[in-house]
Amino acid sequence: VWDRCLAYIKDNIQDQAYKTWFEPTQAVRLDDNALYIQVPSKFFYEWLEEHYVKLLKSALTRELGPGAKLLYNIKMENTGGDKIPYTEQIPSKNREAVQPQEVEAPFENRDPELKNPFVIPGIRNIHIDSQLNSNYNFENFVEGDSNRLARSAGKSVANRPGETSFNPFLVYGGVGLGKTHLAHAIGVEVKEKHPDKTVLYISAEVFSQQYQDAIRRKARIDFIHFYQLIDVLIIDDIQMLSGKTGTQEVFFHIFNYLHQNRKQVVLTSDKAPVDMQDIEARLLSRLKWGLTAEIQHPELETRINIIKNILYRDGVSMSEEVIQYIAENVTSNVRELEGSVISLMAQASFNHLEVNIDLAKTVVDKFVKNVKQELSVDLIQKTVADYFKIDLDVLKSKSRKREIAQARQLAMYFAKQYTKNSLASIGAQIGNRDHATVLHACKTVNNLIETDKEFKKYAEDIKIKLSM
Ligand code: ADP
Ligand code: MG
Numbered sequence: 112v113w114d115r116c117l118a119y120i121k122d123n124i125q126d127q128a129y130k131t132w133f134e135p136t137q138a139v140r141l142d143d144n145a146l147y148i149q150v151p152s153k154f155f156y157e158w159l160e161e162h163y164v165k166l167l168k169s170a171l172t173r174e175l176g177p178g179a180k181l182l183y184n185i186k187m188e189n190t191g192g193d194k195i196p197y198t199e200q201i202p203s204k205n206r207e208a209v210q211p212q213e214v215e216a217p218f219e220n221r222d223p224e225l226k227n228p229f230v231i232p233g234i235r236n237i238h239i240d241s242q243l244n245s246n247y248n249f250e251n252f253v254e255g256d257s258n259r260l261a262r263s264a265g266k267s268v269a270n271r272p273g274e275t276s277f278n279p280f281l282v283y284g285g286v287g288l289g290k291t292h293l294a295h296a297i298g299v300e301v302k303e304k305h306p307d308k309t310v311l312y313i314s315a316e317v318f319s320q321q322y323q324d325a326i327r328r329k330a331r332i333d334f335i336h337f338y339q340l341i342d343v344l345i346i347d348d349i350q351m352l353s354g355k356t357g358t359q360e361v362f363f364h365i366f367n368y369l370h371q372n373r374k375q376v377v378l379t380s381d382k383a384p385v386d387m388q389d390i391e392a393r394l395l396s397r398l399k400w401g402l403t404a405e406i407q408h409p410e411l412e413t414r415i416n417i418i419k420n421i422l423y424r425d426g427v428s429m430s431e432e433v434i435q436y437i438a439e440n441v442t443s444n445v446r447e448l449e450g451s452v453i454s455l456m457a458q459a460s461f462n463h464l465e466v467n468i469d470l471a472k473t474v475v476d477k478f479v480k481n482v483k484q485e486l487s488v489d490l491i492q493k494t495v496a497d498y499f500k501i502d503l504d505v506l507k508s509k510s511r512k513r514e515i516a517q518a519r520q521l522a523m524y525f526a527k528q529y530t531k532n533s534l535a536s537i538g539a540q541i542g543n544r545d546h547a548t549v550l551h552a553c554k555t556v557n558n559l560i561e562t563d564k565e566f567k568k569y570a571e572d573i574k575i576k577l578s579m
Contacts, residue, residue: 112138112141112146112174112175113136113137113138113146113148114138115174116146116167116170116171116173116174117133117136117170119169119170119173120133120163120166120167120170121133123166124163124166127450127453127454128453131453131454131457132155132158132159132162132163132457135150135151135155135461136148136149136150136151136155136159137149139184144175144176144178144179144180145179145180145181145182146171146175146179146180146181146182147182147183147184148181148182148183148184149183149184149185149186150183150184150185150186151185151186151460151461152185152186152460152461152463153185154456154457154460155185155457155460155461156183156185158425158457159183161425167181239309239311239340239341241298241302241309241310241311241312242311242312242313243295243298243299243302243310243312244295244299244312245295245299247291247292247293247294247295247296247299248295248296248299248300249262249265249266249269249296249299249300251420251424252289252292252293252296253413253416253417253420254413255409255410255412255413255416256407256410256413257288257406257407257408257409257410257413258288258289258293258406258407258409258413260404260405261282261284261293261404261405261406262293264277264280264402264404265280265282265293265296265297265377265404266300268280268297268375268377269296269297269298269300269301269304270300270304272301272305272308272342272343272374272375273342273343273373273374273375274373276401276402277401277402278370278373278375278376278400278401279366279370279375279376279377279378279397279398279400279401280297280375280376280377280378280401280402280404281377281378281379281380281384281398281401281402281403281404282294282377282378282379282380282403282404282405282406283379283380283381283382283383283384283403283404283405283406284381284405284406284407285381285408285444286381286444286446287443287444287445287446287447288406288407288408288409288444288445289406289445290347290348290379290380290381290406291347291348291379293379293406294312294345294347294377294379295312295345297343297345297377298310298312298343298345298377301343301375305342308342308343309340309341309342309343310341310342310343310345311338311341311343311344311345312345312347313344313345313346313347314346314347314348314351315346315347315348315349315350315351315352315358316348316351318346318358318362319351319352319355319358321334322334322357322358322361323357323358323561326357331361334361335361335364335365335368338365338369339365339368339369341369341374342374342375343374343375343376343377344365344369344374344375344376344377345376345377345378346362346376346377346378346379347378347379348379348380348381349378349379349380350380350381350382350387352390353387353388353389353390353557354388354389354553354554354557354558355557355561356391357561358561359390359391359394360391362394363391363393363394363397366394366397367397370397370400376401378398383403383405384398384399384403389553389554389557408442408443408444409445409448411438411439414437414438414441414442414448415434415435415438417445417448417449418434418437418438418448418452419434421449421452421453422434422452425456427456427466429455429466429471430466430467430468432468433455433466433467433468433471436468436471436472436475437451437452437455437471437475440475440476440479441475441478441479447478447479450478451474451475451478451479454474454478455470455471455474455475458470458474486525486529486530486577487530488522488526488530488532488536488537488540488541489540491522491525491526491529491530491577492506492507492522492526492540492541494573494576494577495518495521495522495525495573496518496522498518498569498572498573498576499514499518499569501514501515501518506518506519506522506541506542507519507541507542508542509542517559517566517569519541519542519552520552520553520555520556521556521569521570521573522541523537523538523541523548523549523552523553523556524552524553524556524557524570525573525574525577526540526541526549527549527553529577533546534546534549534550535549537549556570
């Protein structure tokens with residue numbers, strides 16, 4: 112049972128978090144619907160309860176039904192010849208969390224029997240689950256020079272949604288710098304200040320999938336109507352709409368409607384509008400109507416504050432020296448900063464060590480090194496060739512056989528997405544082709560993902576392989 116729960120959990124959290132917090136756990140026994148799991152220390156137990164209770168709940172409920180219970184055994188801290196391996200048994204403190212709970216199904220999961228999932232009767236009385244994560248709020252979004260403009264503009268938008276000139280409000284910046292956090296924070300704050308407003312957070316990717324589903328079900332109009340009900344629409348990672356002309360077109364339509372009706376639109380992107388590729392010009396020009404704010408890399412001082420914020424949140428203390436060391440060495444982005452602090456805490460707890468500067472050095476250096484293993488064009492080609500069980504040379508060859516050409520195009524597409532190589536350099540590395548070929552490949556892949564289910568599956572599989 113626990114294995115299946117773990118599989119489910121793995122699919123729903125980041126790899127790093129899974130490795131840190133779930134791999135060290137073990138199922139001990141199952142009594143009726145109570146599952147006992149063993150965790151390495153009390154710290155683990157507290158962490159799991161604090162951060163993953165919702166996820167654990169849904170995993171267990173799936174396996175054992177609504178009455179499921181989770182109990183923790185904490186591994187003895189001193190292993191001096193113990194016969195009984197587990198000393199304490201702690202019930203999940205969030206007991207109600209494992210009770211059946213009224214959870215509003217996100218609308219893509221609504222009853223498939225309904226002929227038309229987008230038609231919602233009684234227009235204004237509907238409840239749309241906002242899909243917000245309240246752990247991402249303004250209180251725990253650390254302010255610094257790198258994000259000050261975005262943060263304060265976000266606050267204004269949340270206070271007076273649809274009424275400021277920041278409409279749309281577009282936040283852009285590199286990965287792991289806090290775009291998604293800020294996007295949720297805006298939504299969460301709107302909900303607090305204006306409980307009557309309908310807020311929806313959605314990633315551009317899911318938005319696009321929903322749209323394609325709607326098209327398949329011949330429910331395009333209902334899709335549009337659904338989105339027209341929203342007061343504050345937050346779409347994350349709109350660069351994902353690149354090349355998806357159908358989705359762009361419907362978004363354009365929805366955007367215009369919302370904007371005209373003084374509803375708020377909040378968008379995030381990993382690129383500045385000028386650098387967005389394959390986004391229709393009329394849509395790009397709409398983005399300029401409001402405010403575009405960049406989140407930059409956090410400077411040292413902000414990094415220190417972010418670390419302190421995490422420590423404070425989790426009630427852990429570390430010396431100034433250790434904090435300084437982490438902040439000076441983990442510079443890439445906030446996600447990695449967080450990751451390294453968390454692995455340090457986990458390591459310390461796991462081995463019953465104190466966090467001193469030596470431990471910090473070991474953990475942080477390893478962490479930074481692991482992260483630096485960025486994807487290369489070479490690794491991407493190999494992964495794709497492996498996936499299709501073809502030789503790397505064949506993939507690079509001039510063969511025009513459909514499956515080989517498609518594999519090659521996928522390699523180019525992912526190389527463009529996941530590396531910083533230019534189109535020309537990607538082309539040169541994949542069988543000596545020119546930049547136009549790579550550009551064409553990217554477009555073809557985007558189109559195929561939209562139109563060809565089987566192909567889409569390939570792309571998704573490879574994406575997962577690449578992210579491992
Ligand atoms: P992005 O969407 O830009 O890739 P995220 O919003 O997912 O980045 O941020 C990555 C992680 O870093 C999240 O856990 C987020 O809570 C945290 N984070 C980012 N910026 C800040 C900040 N200014 N203060 C506190 N936490 C932050
Ligand atoms: Mg994000």
